[in-house]
Amino acid sequence: MTGTGIGAPVRRKEDQRFITGAGRYTDDLSRPGQAHAYFLRSPHAHAKILSIDTAAARAMPGVVAILTGDDLAADKIGGLICGWMIHSKDGSPMKAGPHPALAQGKVRYVGDHVAVVIADTYAQARDAAEAIEVAYEVLPAVVDARAAQKAGAPQVHDVADDNTVFRWHLGDKASTDAAFARAAHVTKIDLVNNRLVPNPMEPRAAVGEYDPGNESYTLFTTSQNPHVARLVLSAFIGVAPEHKLRVIAPDVGGGFGSKIFIYAEETVCVWAARKVGRPVRWTSDRTEAFLSDAHGRDHATHAELAMDENGKIIGLRAQTIANLGAYLSTFSSSVPTYLYAPLLSGSYDIPAIYAEVDGVYTNTAPVDAYRGAGRPEATFVVERLVEVAARELGMDPAKFRKRNYVKRFPHQTPVIMTYDAGDYGASMDKALELADYKGFSRRKRESARRGKLRGIGFSSYIEACGIAPSQAVGSLGAGVGLxxxxxxxxxxxxxxxxxxxxxxxxxxxxxxxxxxxxxxxxxxxxxxxxxxxxxxxxxxxxxxxxxxxxxxxxxxxxxxxxxxxxxxxxxxxxxxxxxxxxxxxxxxxxxxxxxxxxxxxxxxxxxxxxxxxxxxxxxxxxxxxxxxxDPTNFTFPAGVHICELEIDPDTGVTTIERWTAVDDFGVIINPMIVEGQVHGGIAQGVGQALHEGAIYDESGQLVTASFMDYRMPRAADLPSFQVGMTVTPCPSNPLGIKGCGEAGAIAAPAAVMNAITDALGHEDIAMPATPQAVWRAAQKNAAMRVAAE
CATH class of the missing domain: 3.30.365.10 (Aldehyde oxidase/xanthine dehydrogenase, molybdopterin binding domain)
Structure with a gap:
């Protein structure tokens, strides 16, 4: 079947039902006798709950039940869990605070779940929720992870005195310090990887149902892993026995990581269905999604790169503070640790690496995996470091990268990973050709004649996909096999x-x-x-x-x-x-x-x-x-993305003029689908670099809680992409596949920021590089030129 087999650009079979409106999503389901849930959420980032008066609300039309954390406790329903154990440098286990599905005694972020109203209609449930009177004792809040660790900061959980969940490290500190001691040049950089809201097209939804005839439960939910949801809900939260709980994830409209996790709403819906004797359904609105979906990224990092006199990288060290939000989400502890630091070697042969990561509680929404999950954060650190180092050494950034690439495989990095196959130089050579790198100087001069600033930025990324084998991840703290x-x-x-x-x-x-x-x-x-x-x-x-x-x-x-x-x-x-x-x-x-x-x-x-x-x-x-x-190793997709852009210094508007992506995904099953995945990932990465950023004010209010304030990338923000492939089959699975779904989101932020800083001529700008931020940076650039003259 050569026309439809491996390597053929077959049109997607499923698209017929999606584009004709025949998809069947959780919100499309209608169960006989269903009731509707509305969650009363905390308006405060940090407060004690003194009392909850539901009398007036219970008397309102259509109200079936109002349930609180006390009801959960009475039914012995456990809290939500974090499924990956991390140990600190001193060997102590991470400090996991309680995470009840409905708050018990205290709320810890704006949007925390205080109570659920179940009524005949959604409108009746929402109206009744407004009649609930909650007496709060408002407490000071902390939203910045660096501030949260300081003495006297508000304490989010009693188990973590300094709001620190873990103080983790990876690598050999002594050998890394020795490399820096003998270095001919050291590049230092401070970076913030901005917090993101996932915003899949379909918001989260859940329908819980109980059958008294056989005492069984069914949960329809927007999940990326329904079996894991069933396992957690049964074995750890205690909603129902596993053999009595069926979880169905029908058509799901995007996830990007945010639908991996087990949330309060689906837990409550399936539990409440038995209590009220009716199916209970809930669908998030977009504001709820901003407030309570697990956010992504939010790292602050100081990183250093050591080079010898020949421009060879000899060491890297990084100190990262990761904001984990108010509670530990399902896999949150793994993202800034084992999904991040083992990728700090990037595509490079770096003999010594040492990373320290502090995971910190704050009064913000929980932070967990978002497209790329740790690998975009690592790539941003490595590729910004490498770019700045090349500039400081006066070397062409492409040549500097090629000088330091891993060239022999398998390659054992100093931070766990063994890269099994690749040809990073081939990807760079192809990307340079497709991007017409030789013609960049001419294009830059043309932009200057028009009063514009043109820059070019590289991102030579590597990622670890197909997380496995189970024995390996188990030794690193994973609570499940993979x-x-x-x-x-x-x-x-x-x-x-x-x-x-x-x-x-x-x-x-x-x-x-x-x-x-x-x-x-x-x-x-x-x-x-x-x-x-x-x-x-x-x-x-x-x-x-x-x-x-x-x-x-x-x-x-x-x-x-x-x-x-x-x-x-x-x-x-x-x-x-x-x-x-x-x-x-x-x-x-x-x-x-x-x-x-x-x-x-x-x-x-x-x-x-x-x-x-x-x-x-x-x-x-x-x-x-x-x-x-069960694979024998991770897979290691890699590639080179080149962003070429133009800045209008008078307005700060950044226009991406050219984008070249050359990726090595191993064996390609369907090149059309792969290219689409690359396009989507780049769009998300560009969104982070130029537009997106979740911002809390000092009191813990999310001020970017709608699309009016949280800018998503649009088609007009992106050029046509030049996409190419190189192929080195993966030796650790029988098909030679490496994975492609996250590459664009991993590579893009560094490529954009390297291009912007190249255009500006300095490094003093952070993501998101909005027009206002770029305009300010351009004024600094102009001032620098005047001072030099």
């Missing part, structure tokens, strides 16, 4: 159902997964259906995040297909009355080696179920196989 499961069911007619533990929320799995099946089994793509997102249909799976769907999820499918082929050969041997060892399979047909005798895949499937030809009990009827796949 394998994936698959089951391939061949029906008697030869059509195929693939049940996968991966979950699609925009990645195109229904197409790419089917392409793998077509390629391996030689069946038409229309005869393949992909089933996911339902814990009652699919055996336990780990979901989708960290660009793991191809490398891990598809590898599990490939293993199951291998088993189908093995059994198919057994069936074909019986049908063809030949020895099993003589049966070959190619292009959808089983044949006897050296002859023209054969039987098609669909015919073998039918014979497997008829089973007339089987002798004795040596072969079971049917053709269905399952597999679990």
């Amino acid at each position: 394998w994936e499961s698959a089951e391939v069911r061949v029906n008697p007619t030869g059509s195929i159902e693939v049940l996968t533990g991966s979950h699609s929320h925009g990645q195109g799995h229904e197409t790419t997964f089917a392409q793998l099946v077509c390629d391996r089994l030689g069946v038409p793509i229309e005869n393949v259906i992909i089933v996911h997102g339902d814990t009652d249909k699919v055996q336990f799976g780990m979901g989708t995040y960290g660009s793991r769907s191809g490398a891990v999820g598809m590898s599990a499918i490939a293993k199951a297909i291998d088993k189908v082929i093995v059994k198919g050969k057994k069936v074909a041997a019986h049908v063809l009355e030949a020895a099993e060892a003589d049966i070959e399979f190619k292009d959808g047909k089983f044949t006897v080696a050296g002859t023209d005798r054969g039987v098609g895949f669909a015919d073998v499937a039918l014979q497997a179920y008829i089973a007339h030809k089987f002798s004795g009990q040596d072969l079971e009827p049917g053709l269905k196989e399952g597999a679990f796949y």
Whole structure:
């Protein structure tokens, strides 16, 4: 099936229902007798709850129930958990404060859940919530992580005296200090990786349902990993026994990490459904999403790079303070630690690295994984350092990078990772050619004649995807394994159902997964259906995040297909009355080696179920196989992005004129889908660099709580992208896939900021580089020129 198999730009099968409005999302569901939930949220960033008076609200029309943290406690419903244990430098475990789904005694950020009103309609629930009287004792708040660690700062959780969750480190401090001691040049930089709000197109939603007949629960939810949601809700929060809880994630309209986590709202909806005897549904509005969806990034870092007299990097050290918000979200502790510091070697052969990371509580929304999760933060540190170092040394930034690239594989970094395959120089060479780097000076002069500032910026990124193997992540504190499961069911007619533990929320799995099946089994793509997102249909799976769907999820499918082929050969041997060892399979047909005798895949499937030809009990009827796949290593996509932009110094408006992306994603299943993923990731990265930033005022109020104040990237902000690929197959999975979904978001911020600072001629600007910020920086640039003259 060369036209639809691996490498073919097949149009996405799922798009027909999406673009015609036939998708089925959680908010589209309507359950018989359903009630609606509205969450009363704290208007204060930090306060004690003295009392909650619900009498007037309970008497309002349509109100079914009003539930608070006391009701959760009475039912012995546990708090939300963080599933990754981090230990501090001294060996002590991280300081995890309680995280009840409804506040108990205290609220810790604006938007914290105080109570839930359940009523016949959403409007009735909202009106009743406004009638609830909550007496608060308002406490001082702290929103900046650096300030939160200072003596006398408001204490967010009693378990953390200085608001510090952990003081973690990675690398060899002594060898790194020694490298700096002998360095010929040291570059130092202070960076802020700005806080972001994920804002997927579909807001979060949940519908909880209880069946008293068999005492079972069903939760429909916007989740990237429904099986993990079921596990946490049952085993750790205690909502229901695991075998009595079904979690269904139907069509999901984007996630970007924000739908990995187990939130208060879905917990409350499934718990409350039993208490009120009716299905309970909730859908977030956009303001709620700004306030209570897990945010991303929010790092403050001081970093240093040491070079010898030949411009060779010999050491890197970084000190990062990571704002984790008011509570530890599901995977929040892993993001600024094991998903960040092990990537501080970047694409470079750096012999000594030492990183220190403090995770800190503040009175802000919880912070967790957001597209890239730790790797964009690491890339921003490394690529800004490398760019500034090249400038200070008077070297071309491309040549400086190439001088320091890792050139031999496998390569063991000093911070855990073993890079298995790559060719970073090839990506740089191709990117320079596509970007017409040689012509940049001419274009810069042309811009200057028009009174504009033109700059070019590089980002030579690497990321770690397909987080695995389970043994490795377990040793680092992960509370779950990170394998994936698959089951391939061949029906008697030869059509195929693939049940996968991966979950699609925009990645195109229904197409790419089917392409793998077509390629391996030689069946038409229309005869393949992909089933996911339902814990009652699919055996336990780990979901989708960290660009793991191809490398891990598809590898599990490939293993199951291998088993189908093995059994198919057994069936074909019986049908063809030949020895099993003589049966070959190619292009959808089983044949006897050296002859023209054969039987098609669909015919073998039918014979497997008829089973007339089987002798004795040596072969079971049917053709269905399952597999679990646990990789031997992370995968390491890498590449070079080049941003060329122009600044109007009179207005501060930045216009991206050219964007070149050359990525190495290993084996490509569907180049059209891969290119789309790259485009989307770049857009998000540009959004962070130029527009987006969540800002809290000193009292803890989110002042960017709507699209009026939080600027998202638009099509007009972006040029046409020049996208190229290099390919070094990944040796740690059977398909050679590396992953592509996060690359653009990882590479883009550094490329943009390196281009802006190149245009300005100084480094004094931070993300987001809004027109106002750029205008101020341009005035400084003009002042510097005047002073020099």
